[in-house]
Amino acid sequence: MTVRPPLAMLAELTHRCPLSCPYCSNPLDLARKETELSTEEWAGAFRQAADLGVLHLHLSGGEPASRRDLEELVATARGAGLYTNLITSGIGLTERRLRALDEAGLDHVQLSLQGTDAAMADRIGGYRGGFDRKMQVAGWIAEIGFPLTLNAVVHRQNLHQLPEALDMAVRMGARRIEVAIVQFHGWAMQNRAALMPTRAQAEEARRIVEEARKRLLGTLVIDFVPADYHEDFPKSCMGGWGSTGLNIAPDGTVLPCHAAQTIPHLSFDSVRDRPLREIWYNGAAFNAYRGYDWMPEPCRSCDRKQIDHGGCRCQALALAGDAGATDPVCARSPRHAELRAKADAFAAGSDETLTYRSFAPAEPA
Amino acid sequence: MTIGPASVPVLPRGVRLHHDRVRDTWVLLAPERAIRLDPIGHAVLCEVDGTRSFGAIVAALAAKYDAPQDRIAEDSRGLLTGLLNRRMLELTE
Numbered sequence A: 001m002t003v004r005p006p007l008a009m010l011a012e013l014t015h016r017c018p019l020s021c022p023y024c025s026n027p028l029d030l031a032r033k034e035t036e037l038s039t040e041e042w043a044g045a046f047r048q049a050a051d052l053g054v055l056h057l058h059l060s061g062g063e064p065a066s067r068r069d070l071e072e073l074v075a076t077a078r079g080a081g082l083y084t085n086l087i088t089s090g091i092g093l094t095e096r097r098l099r100a101l102d103e104a105g106l107d108h109v110q111l112s113l114q115g116t117d118a119a120m121a122d123r124i125g126g127y128r129g130g131f132d133r134k135m136q137v138a139g140w141i142a143e144i145g146f147p148l149t150l151n152a153v154v155h156r157q158n159l160h161q162l163p164e165a166l167d168m169a170v171r172m173g174a175r176r177i178e179v180a181i182v183q184f185h186g187w188a189m190q191n192r193a194a195l196m197p198t199r200a201q202a203e204e205a206r207r208i209v210e211e212a213r214k215r216l217l218g219t220l221v222i223d224f225v226p227a228d229y230h231e232d233f234p235k236s237c238m239g240g241w242g243s244t245g246l247n248i249a250p251d252g253t254v255l256p257c258h259a260a261q262t263i264p265h266l267s268f269d270s271v272r273d274r275p276l277r278e279i280w281y282n283g284a285a286f287n288a289y290r291g292y293d294w295m296p297e298p299c300r301s302c303d304r305k306q307i308d309h310g311g312c313r314c315q316a317l318a319l320a321g322d323a324g325a326t327d328p329v330c331a332r333s334p335r336h337a338e339l340r341a342k343a344d345a346f347a348a349g350s351d352e353t354l355t356y357r358s359f360a361p362a363e364p365a
Numbered sequence B: 001m002t003i004g005p006a007s008v009p010v011l012p013r014g015v016r017l018h019h020d021r022v023r024d025t026w027v028l029l030a031p032e033r034a035i036r037l038d039p040i041g042h043a044v045l046c047e048v049d050g051t052r053s054f055g056a057i058v059a060a061l062a063a064k065y066d067a068p069q070d071r072i073a074e075d076s077r078g079l080l081t082g083l084l085n086r087r088m089l090e091l092t093e
Ligand code: SF4
Pocket: A017, A018, A019, A020, A021, A023, A024, A025, A026, A061, A062, A063, A089, A112, A357
């Protein structure tokens, strides 16, 4: 199989974040500040990524603004020829820092939205005052003229705010909005009972998005991530394992997707030890689920295998106990009925208690 | 929104042409999107400078490639309308 160069790289600059969203995609075992790559190490990784063929660099976290050297990292990435996208909650950005990011050549800002009012957003984000601050940051973003994408994560507790989120995006002058129904990885797995939308809600969300796409054609581009558990076909996770993109964790571990470390039998390389090019083409974790040879039935002889690549490996592990199984979201998986029942049971719950993300207590010295 | 001869197309901030040295091709980079450009697409977008009208762009391309204006207008309008709908292009007039 010929492996093509990657198009996109997500750099999780840090796991630190003032917010503590209960669906955060960061792993349960958050990386501490002491383990983070230095400015020079990130710079080296960016240059290697550009040489490898990466076009888009997503600067993410945690909250990337928690890194004091963010401005310098953006300048380096632009210097290397990468398109730089900042994925932020807005907290930690000031007008001065945004102007410095502008100077550094930042191409685009993606601002996360936990809710459309302070009551909802601050409860979900677990950070009082966060919403008001975010609105202030959005004002500066518009003033400076950064192109903006709003990133609305929706679930059972805030799906009723979806129409307002779309209106907000238009009012803020965003060109795009990503409406993502919570995906159950990382911390979200701890909160399935509190966040799982009902099937009816999931359908309603799709209808709202389809209507808005027509109404707002040429004004607002809407990307939609449906409620995976209620679908009949899985998402094409990462556009195919090891085919289009890669992630780098705060400590330099290079991952085929952000949840890959939940698969216990995989071993990962670090940019601290091995050139990125070698990791991409020869790394054991990248080759584990590349292409189609690893596939079991029903995927192996399925006409959709080039479309969804058998779904998500991390989800197959979490739901079927085997990372090499067909994603149970698929109606052709023997485990689909079981998942469907589970999803409906989670959605029917009335417990709204959230488990917020947090750092594990420090190990005793 | 339709593109007429007097429309002045412009690539908004955050959308830019980039030479992809690894794949040896021109691409148009935008948030979450990279569009690989064929030589015609690249030629059209090179003419988009935010000051010249669509009519002027078509005339320039027709002269440069010695091709009928109608064909050029149709092809470029298709490309630019697609970009317009995806918020990767704006019209100033
Ligand atoms: S999902 Fe929430 S907690 Fe996690 S990094 Fe984003 S803003 Fe921070």
